[in-house]
Amino acid sequence: MTTPAAADPTRHYAFWPKRLPRHLSPPETTLWANLDITQRRFPDHPLFVFFGRVIYTHELHAAVERLAGWLHTVAGVRRGDRVALCMQNSPQYAIAFYAVLRLNAVVVPVNPMNKAAELTHYITDPGARVAIVGSDLAGEWAAANAEVARDDPARALTHLLVTRYSDEMHNHRVPADGVPEAWRAWLDLSVPLAPYGHDWREVMATEVPAHPAPAAGGHPDDLAVLPYTSGTTGLPKGCMHTHRTIMHNVVAGAIWGDGTSETVSLAAVPMFHITGMLYCLHLPIYLGSCAVIMPRWDRDVAGELISKWKIDSWTMVPTMIIDLLGSPNVDRYDLSSLQYIGGGGAAMPQAVAQRLLEQFDLTFMEGYGLTETAAPSHSNPFQRPKQQCLGVPYMSVDARVVDPETLRPCAVNEPGEILIHGPQVFKGYWQNRAATEAAFVQIDGKWFFRSGDMGRVDEDGYFFMTDRLKRMINASGFKVWPAEVEALLFRHPAVQEACVIATRDAYRGESVKAVIVLRGNAKGTTAQEIIDWAHDNMAAYKVPRSVEFVDALPKSGSGKVMWRALQERETGG
DSSP: OOOOOBOOTTGGGGGOOTTOOSSOOOOSSOHHHHHHHHHHHOTTSEEEEETTEEEEHHHHHHHHHHHHHHHHHTSOOOTTOEEEEEOOSSHHHHHHHHHHHHTTOEEEEOOTTOOHHHHHHHHHTTTOOEEEEEGGGHHHHHHHHHHHHHHOGGGSOSEEEEEOGGGGSGGGSOOSSSSOGGGHHHHTOOOOOOTTEEEHHHHHTSOGGGSOOOOOOOOTTSEEEOOEEOOSSSSOEEBOEEHHHHHHHHHHHHHHTTOOTTOEEEEOSOTTSHHHIIIIIIHHHHHTOEEEEOSSOOHHHHHHHHHHHTOOEEEEOHHHHHHHHTOTTGGGSOOTTOOEEEEOSSOOOHHHHHHHHHHHOOOEEEEEEEGGGTEEEEEOOTTSOOTTOOBEEOTTOEEEEEOTTTOOBOBTTOOEEEEEESTTSOOOBTTOHHHHHHHEEEETTEEEEEEEEEEEEOTTSOEEEEEESSOOEEETTEEEOHHHHHHHHTTSTTEEEEEEEEEEETTTEEEEEEEEEEOGGGTTOOHHHHHHHHHHHSOGGGSOSEEEEOSOOOBOTTSOBOHHHHHHHHHHO
């Protein structure tokens, strides 16, 4: 029997967008240079809008210089130092991110949903001595740092810069209109500072000459960002991204999306997430376009902002548009300005995509990418998209589907593991050589990243997801790694054993379920008690939505928990 011919990795070029290059040579500059150049090109252009306050390019540039001077002179940040950044979407996030880049230091973006028990890792693993956080998160960071200091004082934070979100609003006040009542308290939350704490407003009131930053420098291949991703085992791992790896997808995103300095986008995806970092932060700064910032998701706030600011571009997680269309107020909003909507992280339901097309003449452009690939490695061509499809390999990308065991190239529509080669692929996991070596494979003289996702390539060269090799739960685009949740659950005094699996969720796609064996002296523990404890000790998206108690977990002959048997039972049920 003959083996089917491998799918041609260039087959998709027949449908490549006209006038777009297949390969891209990004600028030989740093990400910081993008802001510096844009400030010279468009100094008086609106760059960000935050609850009615318009922040112009020259204002952002000056704020970045001021904070960079403080970070260098007072906090002692030097080239290559890692600085943790943990807050909701806000002008402060952009200022802090670029101030760190200005010093040729490294940003460690941290999910603001994390709790103290999770945050200790983001202090110790990257060796961060400085963190910049929202006031709503300061208590969790102080608690995490106290735990680190108890174990090893030399590894603890030395400076914690805390900001209220109102600090960068007009007159430092939450406006009377356009803000949900439930948001007002945390947007203007004032908290006591730790002895090593600093107040954002006081720091930013310092004049630049008092704390000058050194001359800007850096190289495209210097480490720039260290976003963390979890895995099938162990604690989250830092993905080493240089200015060059991120820059490729910034420039590619601008070209692929026909972005200009006149684009007005909605910055709703969290900026700590690789997709939000790219499209809500770096892309507007590169283009000199305007991004309207949402600190948290609220469907009616989104509808009002689209209507008021005539937003024409929106990169999102599909659950956002599903939520907006489900609002009883949706008919009040003017969505006619939208020209581009797209995103990834979760599948767009066919029925919703059809409604967008028929009611609003909008085609949802699906894409695919990972933290390791600086967001998109695949996207659908505008002229010929396919629904519920990952798209075609992005600019400069060589993507293959291979047998995960033999690495044999798969034939058309034959499922296998998706491999990715390109200039946006990360440089390995921070201080984890074994994980880095396991993540790459060499084919035809090229190093390919092993995505761990199973897919197929159709006759036109379009990629489709079929399954996962990695044990992972996708909840509204947030990746939940069961091993990490299990490790946290084992801290509960009533939990003897725990196995975390995915359960179906009509809205989120998937949700977290915990199958638990209780200790003998804790048989009266309820599922709600476990869930309440989890809310206090882990990010909300990781919290089990359901808990099942069992007498024993199924195990193999070697004593390993047979999680797949529990998953198959759940899926079958």
